[in-house]
Amino acid sequence: MKVLVCISNVPDTTTKVKFTDDFEKLDTSNIQWVINPWDELSLTRALELKDDASTGVKSVTVAHVGLAGAEPTIRKALAIGADDAIRINAEPHDAYYVAAQLAEVVKAESFDIVLCGIESSDHNGSTVGGMLSEFLGYPSVSAVSGLKIENNTLVINREIDGGKETVTVPAPVVAIVQKGIAKEPRIAAMRGIMMARTKPVKVVEPVAVDALTGIISFEMPEPRAACKFVDAEDPKQLIGLLQNEAKVL
Amino acid sequence: MSVLVYTENWDGKFKKLSFELVSYASKVAEMLNTKAIALSVGKLESGEAEKLGNYGVSKIISAAGEGLNVLDNQVYAKIIADFAVKEGATVVVLANNNVGKALAPRLSVRLKAGIGAGVNKLPVSTEPFVVHKRAYSGNAFAHLQINTPVRIITLSQNSFELIEKNMGAAVENVNVSVDASEVKTQVREVQKQGGKILLTDAEIVVSGGRGMKSPDNWGPLVELADLLGAATACSRPVSDEGWRGHEEHTGQTGKIIAPNLYFAIGISGATQHLAGVSSSKYIVAINTDKDAPIFEAAQYGIVGDAQKVLPKLVEAVKELKSK
Structure with missing residues (x-):
C-alpha cells in the first residue's frame, strides 16, 4: 500500500497574526512556517503504519501545493520520515484549486490511502480533503481519530456529534484526520535531517484550474473590554455579575 | 432559484443548531428575494420535520429510504447535490460541524460551487457574493468572495439567533433508495456519549x-x-x-x-x-x-x-x- 499525506505550510501556531497595511494579506515578516499541526499528526500515523510490517504499507509520500519557499517545510516532513515528496509548483489560490492539483497527483501515482488534516490553521476551511475525495470518486471519512489496516480494509474511528463510531472502508480512501490519530507528532532526529537532504522532491507543474473563491480582506476581532476582577473570597459577587450584568445565568 | 439548507438529525430528531441553520438560510433567501427550502436526509420521528417550518422556510423535504442509516459521505453528498440541482439552489447552507465539514466539500466539487467555511454572519453582500468567516483560528476574520453561480456556506455554531416565522410550509416526503453497493462505509461499533451535555452544543x-x-x-x-x-x-x-x-x-x-x-x-x-x-x-x-x-x-x-x-x-x- 502507498500512503500520501497532504501537507500545508502554515504560520507557527504561536504567531501573533498581523496583516499588511491595507489588510489584504498576511504580514509574513518574522513568521516561522511549520507543517500544519493536523497534517503533522497524519504524517506521524502514516509512519507508524509503515513501521508495522503487518499493515502492508510500503511507502509514505508527502504532497504540497506551493511555491519553492515552502521547501523547508517539505524537507522537515522528509526529516521526520517521509520517503519522498511531491511539490506542485503553484500558489495555493483556494481550496478547490489545491484539491484539484492534489487529485492529479493521486491519479498519476495511484495512492491507496490519502491523509489530509481536518483543517489548516490559517484558513480554517476543512475543505481540501473532502474535495479531493470527490474529485477522485473515493470514499472519505472525516473527523478521524484512529486508523488501522486489516486485510486491505481501513478500520477507522471517527467522531460524530455525541459519540464515536468505528467504521470500515475499503481502499482507496481519503481519511480526514483530527486530534487523537497519533499521540504526539514525531520529531525529526539528526539522522533524519541528514537523510532528508538527499531524499527526492519531485516538482510538478500545475494543471489549469480556476479558483472559485478569493479573499478580499482580513479584519482583526474587536478588542474585548478590560477584565473585571472579583475577590477570590467572594465568588458570590461573580455569580451576581454573570446573572445581572452579562445575563448568562 | 432557492436557498437550500441541509438539516442533519440525531436519532430522528433536530437540535437548536438545526433551527439556527434554517433561520439563517431563510434570512439569506430574503436577501436574494427567493425562498428557503429545508432538506432532511434519513428517517425522522413523526412530527419532527414540521418543526423546521417554524423558522421561515417555504418547503420541507424529508428524504428517507434504505441505506441511509450510515453516514457515507459520498452517498449523502450525492443526495444533497441532486436536490440542490432539482430545486435550483444558488446557495446551500450546512452546519460547520463534523457532518457539515464532511459533506460540504464533496458538494462543492459536485456542484462546482465555492465554499465559505466557518461563516459567522449573514453575507456581507450578495452581488458580488461576499461572506465573513473565521481565519487564523479565531485570531482574525476574512471577507471571502465566492465567484460561482452556486455557493456553499457552512455556518459556525452559535453565531445566529433563532428567528421564528411560519410560512405554512408543507412537508414533502421523498423516498430515496440507495443501492447497498454504493455504501462504502460500514459501521462496526458505536459508542454514544450517553446523558452528558455535548461540548459543541453547550451554552x-x-x-x-x-x-x-x-x-x-x-x-x-x-x-x-x-x-x-x-x-x-x-x-x-x-x-x-x-x-x-x-x-x-x-x-x-x-x-x-x-x-x-x-x-x-x-x-x-x-x-x-x-x-x-x-x-x-x-x-x-x-x-x-x-x-x-x-x-x-x-x-x-x-x-x-x-x-x-x-x-x-x-x-x-x-x-x-x-x-
Missing part, C-alpha cells in the same frame, strides 16, 4: 487546565458544570497527560467552541487555547497568576487558587439555584 462550558494540578481534583469542577447544566472541557496539557479524554480538549488543535459562557479554570491562556474559545460570548478566568494571558481574553476574573475558589463558587451557584 455554558466549564474547563480546567494544568492549574487543577491533578486528575483527582476534578470533582468540584464537574459539580459546578452539573449545577449549571454545562459541559466540561479541558486544555491541551490536561488531555495530553491523560487527566481527561481528548474529546474534551478545546483549543486550536482540539474543539473550537462558541458557548455563551466559558469558565477557564487554572488555564493560563496560550494563543492556541484562546484560538479555540475566543468566540465565546463571555469568558470567566480563575488563575493564580494575575498576569496570565487568559485575563486579557476574559471579561471576569478571579486571581486565586482553583482548589480554594471552586468549592466557594459551587456554594454560590447552589444558593442561586435554590432561590
Whole structure:
C-alpha cells in the first residue's frame, strides 16, 4: 500500500497574526512556517503504519501545493520520515484549486490511502480533503481519530456529534484526520535531517484550474473590554455579575 | 432559484443548531428575494420535520429510504447535490460541524460551487457574493468572495439567533433508495456519549487546565458544570497527560467552541487555547497568576487558587439555584 499525506505550510501556531497595511494579506515578516499541526499528526500515523510490517504499507509520500519557499517545510516532513515528496509548483489560490492539483497527483501515482488534516490553521476551511475525495470518486471519512489496516480494509474511528463510531472502508480512501490519530507528532532526529537532504522532491507543474473563491480582506476581532476582577473570597459577587450584568445565568 | 439548507438529525430528531441553520438560510433567501427550502436526509420521528417550518422556510423535504442509516459521505453528498440541482439552489447552507465539514466539500466539487467555511454572519453582500468567516483560528476574520453561480456556506455554531416565522410550509416526503453497493462505509461499533451535555452544543462550558494540578481534583469542577447544566472541557496539557479524554480538549488543535459562557479554570491562556474559545460570548478566568494571558481574553476574573475558589463558587451557584 502507498500512503500520501497532504501537507500545508502554515504560520507557527504561536504567531501573533498581523496583516499588511491595507489588510489584504498576511504580514509574513518574522513568521516561522511549520507543517500544519493536523497534517503533522497524519504524517506521524502514516509512519507508524509503515513501521508495522503487518499493515502492508510500503511507502509514505508527502504532497504540497506551493511555491519553492515552502521547501523547508517539505524537507522537515522528509526529516521526520517521509520517503519522498511531491511539490506542485503553484500558489495555493483556494481550496478547490489545491484539491484539484492534489487529485492529479493521486491519479498519476495511484495512492491507496490519502491523509489530509481536518483543517489548516490559517484558513480554517476543512475543505481540501473532502474535495479531493470527490474529485477522485473515493470514499472519505472525516473527523478521524484512529486508523488501522486489516486485510486491505481501513478500520477507522471517527467522531460524530455525541459519540464515536468505528467504521470500515475499503481502499482507496481519503481519511480526514483530527486530534487523537497519533499521540504526539514525531520529531525529526539528526539522522533524519541528514537523510532528508538527499531524499527526492519531485516538482510538478500545475494543471489549469480556476479558483472559485478569493479573499478580499482580513479584519482583526474587536478588542474585548478590560477584565473585571472579583475577590477570590467572594465568588458570590461573580455569580451576581454573570446573572445581572452579562445575563448568562 | 432557492436557498437550500441541509438539516442533519440525531436519532430522528433536530437540535437548536438545526433551527439556527434554517433561520439563517431563510434570512439569506430574503436577501436574494427567493425562498428557503429545508432538506432532511434519513428517517425522522413523526412530527419532527414540521418543526423546521417554524423558522421561515417555504418547503420541507424529508428524504428517507434504505441505506441511509450510515453516514457515507459520498452517498449523502450525492443526495444533497441532486436536490440542490432539482430545486435550483444558488446557495446551500450546512452546519460547520463534523457532518457539515464532511459533506460540504464533496458538494462543492459536485456542484462546482465555492465554499465559505466557518461563516459567522449573514453575507456581507450578495452581488458580488461576499461572506465573513473565521481565519487564523479565531485570531482574525476574512471577507471571502465566492465567484460561482452556486455557493456553499457552512455556518459556525452559535453565531445566529433563532428567528421564528411560519410560512405554512408543507412537508414533502421523498423516498430515496440507495443501492447497498454504493455504501462504502460500514459501521462496526458505536459508542454514544450517553446523558452528558455535548461540548459543541453547550451554552455554558466549564474547563480546567494544568492549574487543577491533578486528575483527582476534578470533582468540584464537574459539580459546578452539573449545577449549571454545562459541559466540561479541558486544555491541551490536561488531555495530553491523560487527566481527561481528548474529546474534551478545546483549543486550536482540539474543539473550537462558541458557548455563551466559558469558565477557564487554572488555564493560563496560550494563543492556541484562546484560538479555540475566543468566540465565546463571555469568558470567566480563575488563575493564580494575575498576569496570565487568559485575563486579557476574559471579561471576569478571579486571581486565586482553583482548589480554594471552586468549592466557594459551587456554594454560590447552589444558593442561586435554590432561590
